[in-house]
Amino acid sequence: MARRWTAAVTAVLAAVALACEGGAEGGRPPRPPDSPRPGLPSSIAALGDSITTGFGSCLVLAACQHNSWATGRSTRVDSLYRRLLEVNPAIRGNVRNVATNGARVGDLVAQARTAVRAEADYVTVLVGANDACRNRVEEMTEVATFRDRLDQALRVVREGRPRAQILVLSIPDLYRLWEVGHTEERVVRAWGNRICPTLLANATSTAEADRTRRSTFRARIDAYNRELSAACRAYGSRCRYDGGAVHRVRFSLDMVNHLDYFHPDVEGQRRLAEVAWRASGLARRAD
Numbered sequence: 001m002a003r004r005w006t007a008a009v010t011a012v013l014a015a016v017a018l019a020c021e022g023g024a025e026g027g028r029p030p031r032p033p034d035s036p037r038p039g040l041p042s043s044i045a046a047l048g049d050s051i052t053t054g055f056g057s058c059l060v061l062a063a064c065q066h067n068s069w070a071t072g073r074s075t076r077v078d079s080l081y082r083r084l085l086e087v088n089p090a091i092r093g094n095v096r097n098v099a100t101n102g103a104r105v106g107d108l109v110a111q112a113r114t115a116v117r118a119e120a121d122y123v124t125v126l127v128g129a130n131d132a133c134r135n136r137v138e139e140m141t142e143v144a145t146f147r148d149r150l151d152q153a154l155r156v157v158r159e160g161r162p163r164a165q166i167l168v169l170s171i172p173d174l175y176r177l178w179e180v181g182h183t184e185e186r187v188v189r190a191w192g193n194r195i196c197p198t199l200l201a202n203a204t205s206t207a208e209a210d211r212t213r214r215s216t217f218r219a220r221i222d223a224y225n226r227e228l229s230a231a232c233r234a235y236g237s238r239c240r241y242d243g244g245a246v247h248r249v250r251f252s253l254d255m256v257n258h259l260d261y262f263h264p265d266v267e268g269q270r271r272l273a274e275v276a277w278r279a280s281g282l283a284r285r286a287d
Contacts, residue, residue: 039285040084040087040088040091040282040285041088041091041120041121041122041164041165042088042090042091042094042121043091043094043095043096043118043119043120043121043122044070044071044080044081044084044091044094044095044096044120044121044122044123044124045095045096045097045098045115045118045120045122045123045124046068046070046071046096046097046098046099046123046124046126047098047099047108047111047112047115047123047124047125047126047127048070048099048103048108048111048124048125048126048127049099049100049101049102049103049104049126049127049129049130050063050099050100050101050102050103050130050263051069051099051126051129051172051263051264051272052068052069052070052071052097052099052124052126053065053068053097053099053100053101054066054067054068054069054072054269055101055263056257056259056260056262056263056264056265057257057263057264057265057266057268057269059257059259060259061257061259061260063101065097067266067269068097068099068269069264069269069270069272069273069276070097070099070124070126070273070276071095071096071097072269072273074266074269076266076270077266077269077270077273078270078273078274079269079273080124080273080276080277080280080282081095083273083277083282083283084122084282096114096115096118096120098111098114098115098118099111099126102130103127103130104127104130104131104141105128105131105141105145105146105149105150105153106141106149108125108127108149108150108152108153109149109152109153109156111153112153112154112156112157112160113156113160115157115161116156116157116160116161119161120161120164121161121163121164121165122164122165122166122167123157123161123164123165123166123167124166124167124168124169125153125166125167125168125169125228126169126171126246127150127171128146128171128221128224128225128228129171129172129174129196129221131146131220131224132171132174132196132198132199132217132220132221132224133174133196133197133198133199134197134198135194135197135198136197136198137198137213137216137217139198140198140217140220143220143223143224143227146223146224146227147227147230147231150227150228150231151231151234154166154231154232154235154239158235163238164238165238165240166232166235166238166239166240167239167240167242167276167279167280168228168229168231168232168239168240168241168242169228169241169242169245169246169276169279170225170229170241170242170243170245170246170247171221171224171225171228171246171247172246172247172249172251172272173221173247173248173249173251174196174199174217174221175199175214175217175218175221176250176251177251177256177261177262178199178200178203178214180251180252180253181203181253181261182203182204183204184253186261187203187253187261188203188204190259190260190261190262191203191260191261191262193260195260195261195262196262198213198216198217199213199214199217199218200262201213221247225244225247228241229241229243229244240279240280240281242275242276242279243279245275245276245278245279246272246275246276246279249271249275251268254267255267255268255271256268
């Protein structure tokens with residue numbers, strides 16, 4: 001009798017053990033908490049200009065990567081990197097911000113090479129403001145040149161990291177910034193320090209030459225955005241354009257720093273991160 005009872009208990013314990021090992025995953029062991037999440041990148045590199053370096057968001061006119069919409073660690077900004085970290089702990093520390101203040105599209109090739117050396121799974125691109133923000137309209141990067149340099153940079157990523165995913169963002173609506181700021185004396189005074197002269201010089205002037213210059217600037221940004229979209233489309237399925245989402249952000253003066261009234265402050269960076277996250281499609285993969 002004792003032997004039969006022992007055998008019965010042993011059988012029950014064995015069944016329980018098998019059930020526990022199988023769990024809800026049909027026999028697969030649970031995924032370690034720091035292992036890569038399928039379908040999500042485990043490293044990220046950000047390419048671009050001073051918007052991506054977080055310039056001016058730390059109360060001084062200097063880069064502040066801590067507040068970058070792409071790679072920053074600030075809880076107030078909640079960057080793409082932080083949002084990815086919440087759903088894929090394997091990305092922790094695998095982040096490179098290679099954007100540089102003043103960068104134009106011609107600087108992207110070198111930045112792309114750095115991203116490739118860093119073995120980035122995910123690459124963000126936000127560039128073009130400095131190609132239009134020149135001293136004179138004649139110095140703005142030609143549209144065909146803009147596209148050629150952009151294609152070169154994307155080719156570097158394709159050849160070096162063929163499985164990497166790319167997010168290309170549209171250029172913010174800088175003309176909108178002139179619209180909301182040119183009636184504010186303190187803003188115009190800050191812009192007088194040679195902030196984007198092709199758009200913001202003589203900010204209060206209604207002279208025909210100044211109106212034409214601003215319109216030309218606005219049209220050039222629109223043309224760059226069309227090329228950003230077309231280049232991403234030509235790249236293929238591993239490149240995603242934001243569909244103009246960043247350009248449609250209705251910037252206010254509360255979203256730019258109060259030193260140059262041009263670069264995003266913490267709130268502006270947070271808004272960019274939010275829009276980029278939605279445009280990336282990563283949130284759906286994280287569900």
